[in-house]
Amino acid sequence: MTRYAPFHLEIAACLWEAVLALRDRPAADPDALERALAIRRTFDRLGAETLRPIILSWTATIERAWQQLDDDCPFGLDWAYIGRWLAESVDWSSPHHPVLHSDAAGQDAAQAWVTSIGKEPSSGPTDIGGRGDHLALLARARSAIEYPENLANHARSELIAAIRGAEDHIERSPLPWPVQLHAAAIEHRYGTNIHAAIDEATLDAEIAAWCREWWKETGDERDPATLDDETVIAVYFDGHPSDGWAKDLLQVMPPLLHTSFASKSGETGRYCVLSTAHLTVQTAGLLDGWASWPPTERPIDIAASVYGWFIPTRSLDKERQAQLPADLLRLMAFGRSRGFQFLLLDCDGDRSDDLPVHDW
Structure with missing residues (x-):
């Protein structure tokens, strides 16, 4: 079982709290407000569950940066220093994934993607666990291309291995990660119709289109083209007790x-x-x-x-x-x-x- 020093846990906790503070309580200046909006976009895109391990992965980097400070630095390892480090070191411009600036992280920029506190990146190919992992890998590759002079040899080898593993994963599987699929079945006197879509609104539109095709059987004199999809579906099936339909959210696994x-x-x-x-x-x-x-x-x-x-x-x-x-x-x-x-x-x-x- 991996054990972490209390100092590392304190850094990780302060990192997460400081990010929330930069997002929710920005200073009253244009740069801080713009940063808060960028952080909010990242939370909206990735969600806290995906973003949290990314932020915590900066623990080792910030520890090394703090240790390089002079002894007479006026900032302690608390809100003051960590908040300042985050403001100067993290690029939030891409909502898919924040990245560390090369001037703040040095050669550690490409290594910031450790999976948890205290763990080093794997030296071999790794599979894609989800869409978020794929976006993270793309962000790492982009950072390496933008700042090649700051990429250490072992970090370059690790990144190449990760890309090779992702290529192999996608090549071997027609579906690289789990996908949610909205599905519906309509049972009627002629058989069963199956509909599927990536989002619920598109699925409802398909069901409503089928209902409009058989609208005359409802006896409703309104023009179904003037009604929204939800109304069309409700009116049709309320008027057809012999017909039935059901929807479900499926998890399509690779x-x-x-x-x-x-x-x-x-x-x-x-x-x-x-x-x-x-x-x-x-x-x-x-x-x-x-x-x-x-x-x-x-x-x-x-x-x-x-x-x-x-x-x-x-x-x-x-x-x-x-x-x-x-x-x-x-x-x-x-x-x-x-x-x-x-x-x-x-x-x-x-x-x-x-x-x-x-x-x-």
Whole structure:
């Protein structure tokens, strides 16, 4: 377990507090106000959870800078010095990632991206954990190009290795990091329509466009083109009790994250194929019945296949959970914990050693 000296923890705490002060309580001068707005844009873009480890990674740099000061420096290692250091040393112009000025950080500018207090950067290739990590790597590369004379050889090697690792990661995976996807299913007398979009507003626009196409069936004499999407959707489905629709926010995971499970089951992707033998015969009978019910009356969204059922793995409220048998809830939790959004339960699907098997 890594241990940190109290002095390092004090620096880290002061750093975070000082950044918040520069953001929320700037001095009454143009430079300070402009800096506060830039810091706020960075918080808005990255969020505190992503930004916090970046700011804390400056701990070692500020410690070295403070140790180089003369003994008669009037500033103590507190708000006065750290606030002044932040104001002089950090470039907040890019909302994607703040970077240290070369004149303040020297050769440490390219090394400021340590992952936590007291830890040095890895010397080998590293995978991209998310979009924020990719933006951070781009910021590091930009800083190295802008100030090549301040980049130490070992820092250059580390950066090259990180870029090589990112290239390999993106080349091996069609999706380099998890992406949220808004999805909807519309069930009607002719079948099921599936819609997906990156944001909810675009998804609602697709659903509303479908409703406008069948608007005459509502009996509403208003022109749907003059109504907003939310109204169009509500009016259409209120007037069509036989039709149903449901929305969900999905987390689309990179295929590489499923490598260990995929080695056991060849049919993986955004869904997981499992044997119906993991269900009891009683639960199988319930699924058969629910699949024939109107969508609005089912305790869970379900679609029947030729040899089984297609079900979502998303979490349910306690009221819905109480309507489902324990073996079905166990399967849904199994798929959800492994990053799958749906399960295809098929009589020819693979059996998992981690789940009970029922012979019927």
